[in-house]
Amino acid sequence: MKTDLFPAPFSRWLIVMAGGILMGLSLGVRHTQGLFMQPVTTSHGWPLETFGLALALQNLVWGLAQPVTGLVADRxxxxxxxxxxxxxxxLGLYLMAQAQGPAGFVAGNGVLIGIALSGTAFGTVYGALSRIFEPQRRSWALAVAGAIGGLGQFCLVPFVQHLLVRAGWQDAAMVLGLLIVASLPLSALLRARPREKTAGLPDHRPVGASIRDAVRHRGFWLLNLGFLACGFQLAFIAAYLPAYLLDQGLSLKQAGTALALIALANIFGTYACSRSVGLWRIKHLLAGLYAIRVAAMVLFLSMPVTAAGTYAFALVMGFLWLGTAPMTNELVLRLFGLRYIATLFGIVFLGHQVGGFFGVWLGAWVYDRTQSYELLWAGAIAIGVVATVAHCLIDDAPWAASAAPDLRVVRS
Structure with a gap:
């Protein structure tokens, strides 16, 4: 065990690039799930609800596993x-490709990939970067890693489209699995963790005490509610926007372009949101973000669906896509301190994934019965209004018992 100060300039870039690539692959593969829906259900002869159940469980399992993986990362x-x-x-992508029945597909694409996302996406990566970097550079680190991750998502959309056309969905899933495994060495660059014992810092208490402080704080539950809305909106749009656009007469290529534009705009949006946390109060930034999402959805649904209108909607939603994650991570850190940031963010993120579960599962359930996504769009708008109000009500003063930052890390 060797004690280090904060990383040197060259190491900083290596660390944030590693975090960004890991996030880009992890979230990029998830972002392209909507492109797999039609070929998977058609080749197996399954109803849409089977695919929807797998994605819904993926979201729920991700959320349930995130506090656990966060605690392991903190410890x-x-x-x-x-x-x-x-x-x-x-392994999850391999099982998805090899599945012969719904149970195997749900186990691979739903349960195992859900667990995997809790260990490879922003819950773990942002927690690692928050511990590695000093407060003055933390927003920069999260912003650059998020932008690199967004670039990875953008690049994966046309890549997966090409694979689906040239090789079929099963081989496409296998190729994506190999890409994920090839990123394995990058995890070594994000191995920092906080010093276990530092005298006089009140945030070095047992994890149970820190969790009890959090659950007694009204703002913690309002963050959960806001993140639930985010999960519902993002999971529904990522999973069903391609199908919705096909129903409205657009082509599969145009639907794929919309997903790619979401990922492209997310590069700039995540960076901008991360860098803005030091300029304005985070709760107001989050409230404004949800309000703009609501306005964008209302405008999109009130007009005839065209390629140009869809692309404009995708760019707006993409700019606001994952900007909630670094801002929510930073607000949790400011409220409750650094020591158990991954654990506490993981609990808040559970709310996000509960919303994601219902966004995906209800999307399939409602469509199979009504042949329409209109009710789900209305739900996404309504819950966005709730999230806007919830963030305005958060008391963002630091919680006295856990406000002291940990200023050193240990390389394990």
């Missing part, structure tokens, strides 16, 4: 969690 270092998550992701 033993993020590197181990990223290593496990990467291997689980590759």
């Amino acid at each position: 033993f270092g993020s590197g181990r969690v990223l290593l496990f998550g990467t291997l689980a992701y590759g």
